[in-house]
Amino acid sequence: MFDFSEKTAFLTGAARGIGRAIALGLAKGGAKIVLCDINEEALAATAREAEALGAQVLPLRVDVACEEAVRAAIKQAEETFGKIDILINNAGIYPVSDFVESKSEDWKRMIDINILGTMYACHAALPGMLARGYGRIVNIGSVAGHYGLSYFVDYSMTKGAIISFTRALAKAVTPKGVTVNCVSPGSIDVNGIKKNTQHSFTGREGTPEECASVVLFLASDEASYVSGQEYLVDGCRKLM
Numbered sequence: 001m002f003d004f005s006e007k008t009a010f011l012t013g014a015a016r017g018i019g020r021a022i023a024l025g026l027a028k029g030g031a032k033i034v035l036c037d038i039n040e041e042a043l044a045a046t047a048r049e050a051e052a053l054g055a056q057v058l059p060l061r062v063d064v065a066c067e068e069a070v071r072a073a074i075k076q077a078e079e080t081f082g083k084i085d086i087l088i089n090n091a092g093i094y095p096v097s098d099f100v101e102s103k104s105e106d107w108k109r110m111i112d113i114n115i116l117g118t119m120y121a122c123h124a125a126l127p128g129m130l131a132r133g134y135g136r137i138v139n140i141g142s143v144a145g146h147y148g149l150s151y152f153v154d155y156s157m158t159k160g161a162i163i164s165f166t167r168a169l170a171k172a173v174t175p176k177g178v179t180v181n182c183v184s185p186g187s188i189d190v191n192g193i194k195k196n197t198q199h200s201f202t203g204r205e206g207t208p209e210e211c212a213s214v215v216l217f218l219a220s221d222e223a224s225y226v227s228g229q230e231y232l233v234d235g236c237r238k239l240m
């Protein structure tokens with residue numbers, strides 16, 4: 001477990017799945033946490049779980065596709081807790097699609113959430129981080145962005161953008177004390193189905209906690225010499 005007792009973290013897509021596991025990991029480490037999501041009921045449940053672990057929690061209904069809402073949430077987080085040390089951009093959607101049959105309005109919605117949502121939060125949180133000379137940004141990519149997957153053509157594009165955004169932003173802000181990294185999950189079981197999978201040499205899907213543990217490392221002080229990197233958490237993926 002990492003020590004986040006002096007830290008404030010801002011996490012998107014916190015209500016369920018990988019985001020919930022990250023939220024609970026931050027809570028166990030003693031962080032103050034701002035949890036953002038559009039699913040208010042699930043968000044409230046995750047916030048209660050984090051509070052039960054002793055964390056100070058600020059749950060906010062935020063659609064990351066809305067620039068004004070993201071900027072207002074970052075401002076509220078800074079006013080409430082004084083600073084943001086850790087920003088984790090996890091909110092994302094990943095509908096399976098046949099590219100030829102897909103519609104441009106669906107690509108645009110995915111770009112708004114998966115790419116622009118991450119950019120809005122980084123852009124709003126960075127001035128405070130740079131002024132204090134400390135920050136940890138962790139963006140969530142995907143094996144789809146790393147390899148390109150035929151049933152996720154538009155989604156692969158959005159996550160490929162996150163991976164290159166991470167590399168470029170790291171070069172801009174690492175000299176000022178802010179690290180920027182990306183975690184690209186493979187097949188993670190967010191519904192508790194525990195499927196076997198032929199996509200991984202482990203023969204199984206990963207758990208949200210197995211993904212969160214890598215995110216938490218990159219969010220910690222221990223990852224001080226790691227920046228601009230993409231970590232694949234895919235159980236040694238088989239390329240198909």
Ligand SMILES: NC(=O)c1ccc[n+]([C@@H]2O[C@H](COP(=O)([O-])OP(=O)(O)OC[C@H]3O[C@@H](n4cnc5c(N)ncnc54)[C@H](O)[C@@H]3O)[C@@H](O)[C@H]2O)c1
Binds near residue numbers: 018019039065186188
């Ligand atoms: N589960 C996997 O196998 C897998 C694999 C690769 C990448 N990922 C990525 O990991 C991240 C988390 O995925 P997950 O599997 O936990 O998904 P999930 O659907 O279980 O959880 C995503 C959360 O994000 C929230 N969300 C969706 N749109 C939002 C918006 N516009 N604003 C704010 N919150 C929003 C949802 O309400 C939900 O709580 C995503 O970025 C996803 O692309 C997941």
